[in-house]
Amino acid sequence: MKRRAVINPLNKTSRNEFVSSSTVRDINKLLRNCFEQAVKWELMEKNPCTHATVPKHKSQKRDIWTADTLMYALSVCEDERLKLAINLSFSCSLRLGELLGLTWDCVDISPEAIEENRAYVFINKESQRIRKESLNALDGKDVLLVFPTNHKKNSTVRILKTPKTESSVRKIFLPKSVANMLVDWKAEQDEMKEILGDEYMDYNLVMASTFGLPLGDGAIRGPLKKLIEDYNLPPVVFHSFRHSSVTYKLKLNGGDIKAVQGDSGHAQVNMVTDVYSHILDDDRRKNAELFEEAFYEKKNLDPQMHVQQENNNTVANGNIKAFPGGTLKKVPHNYRI
Numbered sequence: 001m002k003r004r005a006v007i008n009p010l011n012k013t014s015r016n017e018f019v020s021s022s023t024v025r026d027i028n029k030l031l032r033n034c035f036e037q038a039v040k041w042e043l044m045e046k047n048p049c050t051h052a053t054v055p056k057h058k059s060q061k062r063d064i065w066t067a068d069t070l071m072y073a074l075s076v077c078e079d080e081r082l083k084l085a086i087n088l089s090f091s092c093s094l095r096l097g098e099l100l101g102l103t104w105d106c107v108d109i110s111p112e113a114i115e116e117n118r119a120y121v122f123i124n125k126e127s128q129r130i131r132k133e134s135l136n137a138l139d140g141k142d143v144l145l146v147f148p149t150n151h152k153k154n155s156t157v158r159i160l161k162t163p164k165t166e167s168s169v170r171k172i173f174l175p176k177s178v179a180n181m182l183v184d185w186k187a188e189q190d191e192m193k194e195i196l197g198d199e200y201m202d203y204n205l206v207m208a209s210t211f212g213l214p215l216g217d218g219a220i221r222g223p224l225k226k227l228i229e230d231y232n233l234p235p236v237v238f239h240s241f242r243h244s245s246v247t248y249k250l251k252l253n254g255g256d257i258k259a260v261q262g263d264s265g266h267a268q269v270n271m272v273t274d275v276y277s278h279i280l281d282d283d284r285r286k287n288a289e290l291f292e293e294a295f296y297e298k299k300n301l302d303p304q305m306h307v308q309q310e311n312n313n314t315v316a317n318g319n320i321k322a323f324p325g326g327t328l329k330k331v332p333h334n335y336r337i
Helices: 021-040 067-076 080-092 096-100 111-115 132-138 176-199 218-230 240-252 257-264 281-296
Strands: 061-063 120-123 126-131 143-146 156-161 170-173 330-332
Touching (some): 080 218, 126 132, 132 143, 240 281, 257 281
Antiparallel strands (some): 061 330, 120 170
16 A cells, blocks of 8 residues: 655655555554554553554665775765765764764874874764754754854754764774874864854864865765766665764674674664664774774775574573675665764
C-alpha cells in the first residue's frame, strides 16, 4: 500500500511521489508514543496506534568507497575545503553537522601534541538549520549560538547546539597527516582574517566561509557531487565517509569495538555495539597511529581483519564477534552511526 507524499504549499511540489515505508513507521512510532502518554494521563481509554498495521521496511544498502577509491578521490580533489572535510570525516568518524560545528578551541594541533601522537578534536556541539518556530519552542534549551540570518524573511536559522546523545560528546585522536592539514588550514584562515580585518565575522569555526560565516550542508555536498561527476567515481553521500571510517578502523585494529565506538560516538547497538562505560584513551590513540601508517603512508590500503582474543570481540550477552572476516562494502543507510 502506497501513500502519496504531502505537497509543499510553497512550491506546490513534493520531494518524492510516495511516502517511504520507513517514514510511515516513524510517524506511527511518534503517534503511538503520544497516544500512550495520553492514556497514562487518562485522557484516552486506549491507544489507537497499538494495533495499527504498518508496512514492512527493508533497509536499503548504501555504497561506501574502498580505500583505493578514496585515496584516488583525494589525490584528484582540487577543493581544499572538501579535501579537509573528507579527511576529517573519514579519520575521525564525524557526522556532517559535527564537522560544520567544530571550533578551534576544541582542536589541539600544537607541535608537541602532533609529535607525541596526541593531537585531537573534541566534539561537543553540532551545526544545524532549524525553523524559527522550532527555535522559539526550544526557548534556548540545548542551543549554544544562533547565527545571524542574511534576510529577515528567512523562515529558518542556523544554530550551534549540543549533541542529541551524551555518547556523541567525545575526544578523537588525529592521525599526524590530518593534524598537519589542520595546521595549514588554520594558517590560511588566520591570513584571511588579517586581510579582511573587521569584515571577517569570527565565530572560531574550523569550517567557515571566506568571511567567517557558518557553512550550510550544501557547501560540502555540492562540491562532493561535482567531484564524483567529474571523475566518474562511485556515487556516495558525505555520510558514507563515516561508514567507511568505522569499517576501516574495525579492520585495522582486529575488531576492537570499544576503541572504534569511542571515536564514532554510538549510542545504541548498530554497527558496533552498546556504549561501553569505560574506553581507554591509549586504545583510541592507536586508531590514529594505525590510520597514519596504513592509509596516509600507504603501507596497508586494504587491511585484513586479524583474529583477536575471544573476550575482545564478544558482546556481553552472547558470543557475537564484530565483522568476522570479509570486507564490508555496504551498510544500511538508515543507521545513524
